Amino acid sequence: MTVTPNKAAEVTKPDLVTLTIDDVEVSVAKETLVIRAAEQLGVQIPRFCDHPLLAPVGACRQCLVEVVDAGNGRPIPKPQASCTLAVAEGMVVKTQATSPVADKAQQGIMEFLLINHPLDCPVCDKGGECPLQNQAMSNGRGESRYVEEKRTFPKPINISAQVLLDRERCILCARCTRFSEQIAGDPFIAMIERGALQQVGIYEEEPFESYFSGNTIQICPVGALTSASYRFRSRPFDLVSTPSVCEHCASGCELRTDHRRGKVMRRLAGFDAEVNEEWNCDKGRFAFMYARQPDRLTHPLVRDEDTNELRPASWPEAFIVAARGLQAAAGSVGVLTGGRLTAEDAYAYSTFARVALGTNDIDFRSRPHSAEEAEFLASTVAATSMEVTYSDLEKTKKVVLVGFEPEEESPIVFLRLRKAAGRGLQVFSVAPFTSRGLEKMHGTLIPAVPGTEPDVIESLASSKTGVDADTVILVGERMATVPGALSAVAALAGTTGAKLAWVPRRAGDRGAVETGCLPNLLPGGRPVSNADARVDAGAAWGVTSLPDRPGRDGDAIIAAAADGELKALVVGGVDLADLSDPLLAAQAVLKAGFVVNLEIRASEVSPHADVVFPVAPVAEKAGSFVDWEGRVRTFDTIFRDLSSLPDLRVLSGIAEEMGFNLGFRTVEQARARMNEFGAWDGERAPVPSALSRPSVPAPAPGAATPAAPNHPALAGSGLPPDPSTVAAGAPAPGASAGSGGSAVDAVLATWKLLLDDGRMLDGDEYLKATARRPVALVSAGTLVSLGVDVGARVTLRTDHGSVAFPVAVADLPDGVVWAPMSSGGVNLLRDLRASAGSVVRLEGGAA
């Protein structure tokens, strides 16, 4: 049951229509539906199929009202569905509150709806929060006159691994099917059969695999749709609901977390018209069990001096051990943080590095990255909050996506773009192929072989795409690994006046940029290299001086630790498999003399750490995530569990033992300090330009050779790139005999899928089962070169290893292969040491 926000404020006077509902005059925007106009008066007309974000359908007929005067002086003889009837000047409407006709009509419909409904409310998950139950009480007859046989179905049926359907409860309002078609663009469920046997059905060969399927459960007005993970787990009236914010990506969804006796039972999409409207994705809805896994850390651990084993320790002891270890390594400590940090925690790491460790060797980018990206973030992203927002995506004429796959990497951005595309927004995507998500946004592909994006971006200003001031460019974090790409995007925005936004994958990323978890950036967008900015930050932190040279970035910290240059590491929330070179990172952890690890659950780092602190997951702390817009999304503690602490409390505890006062011990204090800090209003860091690309030569003009990987592990890795066979637009690469099938060299295109092998999906097997099946995609021409058919397995091989996927065809350029970064147990960085732009050997047949 939702009420749309009153839009009257936005409407100019002449567009108002005045009508009378239940003898009360009301003025509403023209084309408002009567059911909404009544809401504005506080009159709730019962309804089922109506949903403010779906197109009107008028199917359930529950919202019938009497129209005494249609606005033309004449009544409408039959009761009208108020969910499909637009207001008219002078209209007179009587709802159930004042019209016996409307009241009887509604009671009649309610009685019909209930004749075939099992009335199994006592065992139904929806009982207690059920629109049918509630409205049957408010607008139905006390007793049924139906004594005949009810329609029954075998129960329940799976319409996906996660979503179950109890057909006998369904009242056929079609909200779920309309949502899937209109909002998500995944029309894999539809009404089948007819009459009272009508039901929601699936096509067996196209299961209901939608990242947004959970929304159908939430908008189901009865208990017909349930999730396998929540079904029969609790009753609504036993739950406590707390507003919360999703920790999975940078979309910034408001959520509602329902919990009972210290456990999260389920999560629902919250309502925020500016951000996620009323939707969220299945990851945000179902992926919360990771915090309840057996490997959850419940007490600090320190390495025992005698046994050299980790042993439980008290918090004070752990603080002391950590402080001593870090003091011993003074001046030689690197800080690596991951994407799960709240802005307050990120601020704490940033502060801890500068104030307690005296270093700029800090980087939140636990993924392949570059110095160019750090410059881009400092110059173009930090302290630009709310310059591009969700509503801009709806208002603008064109959106250009660069290295960004919204459906996989920021699903609510995808939903908003799809909504806007339905109203005329043009979406363009610089990508290697037309993804299903792009099709659903009615978008146009601007093909780019990985590595050639800078040239493609440069051509956009003059091409038919016509990037101009009415364009929004959304660039993804993946462009960090393409030398020149982010510079080119910044230049394109600069010359055309287009708006530019950076959309990272993780919820904590933007907050980490804003709080300075970067080697070249202090909080609030203050450049490390700017003396005034350093003085300003030093004053805010209460220190006399700050390290004046930009620090090492993540890759350099790993390399330095592996070399023994860095003696200690502070690692918080980093999955080594995400890093540019997972093997080198593992070596670095082993090699570093002293490692402090802050984790929710034991990670690859934890067994090798010297001190391990259990830190709190989102439900057990307060904090904020900063979404891709720069919008601060604040949430409160749900559970007070003293077995873990927020990262910031741990860091302040260590700092105090080291003799530093970071200025906060609580989330509220950290937030206050951040606000005092404020944004930098001085000179910004310079925008990176192609000329300033530091470490990697620009691709030779005209040649579309994929750039060499820029991280040390891949540079000189001995891969067999043959530029002549991988040039964009070149004919099918020369095939050579491989083991079994043919083999070709191909440029790798890759990104992470929404539902991948990430650890935060652990604990909900139903959710994992709805993940897309990992496949390798090639062009039809390349498939021919490989000599295999669609569905056959192909092998991707580098000197470091090989992985196999079933193959499918997409509109990729010849000589390019796309595979998911981290799905189905395969991690390309770990298993192949390959990322987008790498050249891999592609062989028909399994390895």
Next chain:
Amino acid sequence: MTDMLTPVLSDNWDAERPWTLESYERTEGYAALRTALGMDQDAVIELVKESGLRGRGGAGFPTGMKWGFIPQGDNKPHYLVVNADESEPGTCKDIPLMMASPHTLVEGVIISSFAIRANHAFIYVRGEVLHVVRRLQRAVQEAYLAGHLGTNIHGSGYDLELTVHAGAGAYICGEETALLDSLEGRRGQPRLRPPFPAVAGLYAAPTVINNVESIASVPCIVRNGAEWFGSMGTEKSKGMTLYSLSGHVKRPGQYEAPLGITLRELLDLSGGVREGHELKFWTPGGSSTPILTGEHLDVPLDYEGVGAAGSMLGTKALQIFDETTCVVRAVLRWTEFYKHESCGKCTPCREGTWWLVQTLARLEKGQGSEADLELLLDQCDNILGRAFCALGDGATSPITSSIQYFRQEYIDHFEHGGCPFDHTASTLFATAGAIA
């Protein structure tokens, strides 16, 4: 007596192989097309308006006025869709017409499409009548070969494609917007209106949807003029039409007569109720029009006359039932049909028909009381005017009208503990003179 008949549409039905182009052209076939192609398109619309032709599919909406709703000069494709999904119980006029003389319809389609500036027309024909589908397809093929269809028809510069589409067996697809969904390849369910088909119909383009008989009546109007057409029928219901007599009547069949003829006259023409029996009740226009009784024998069978008698002219499907028929049983059968055919989109029709059938089945077995009649009437009251389309309304007509005229017969079922009728007596194979 036979001078009451005005065979126009059915005039050539007794010709040799009247479904062939050759036969049709021998009887002035396609002459009206040439006349129309020489006229201004608006003049054709005007002519049909003047003739007073009203939709023969049941609702009786003026055909020319419907055509006039199509926005002209809108640079959108226009479509003509012929509703040939004749599925109403008792209704059997379009199928014989298309069977006997498909070219009458095809010629009407071409003239009508020309008038509304449609370059593509569709005949959505009930899929079960395969023989008719084949006749239509052959007729369309013949028309193409003869140059009546295709590009630059008879040098007029006018192009028309005509597609015959077979439905997949759903009564709801006779509802015009469900028909459009079905024609577009979707599941047939009624659409929300507005937008009306004249604005956004087939493929969201302006569309005229007419019944077979309405379109088939256009060539004769072009041929003979509006005045000739208006000389038949009554003041507000002009022209001739097909009355389909079925049931307990001596010579069932199609009787083409001016609108306003009475059932008494039609029974005279058809030899009367079957030998030895008397009229008990009848439907004026298929099962969704409220039933009438012997007291309505002199009601003029035009839109106004039947309306004044508390029913609807509908499709002029006159189902005749004599006194051997159990009205409860007949109504139950009809209601079972509506339950089976309810598309499921809206609650009152979907659930209401499900409930009505069970209640009626119980009553027919004599289980219940008079209070159940009030329950039935209340269910009907909760469906009528509350459903998404007219199917729900139609489902209530037989029930409310049968209780109105034959309440005692329902009560007899309770008192008798079951149906008091000998069901074999009402069958055609019953011996002559069988009694209830």
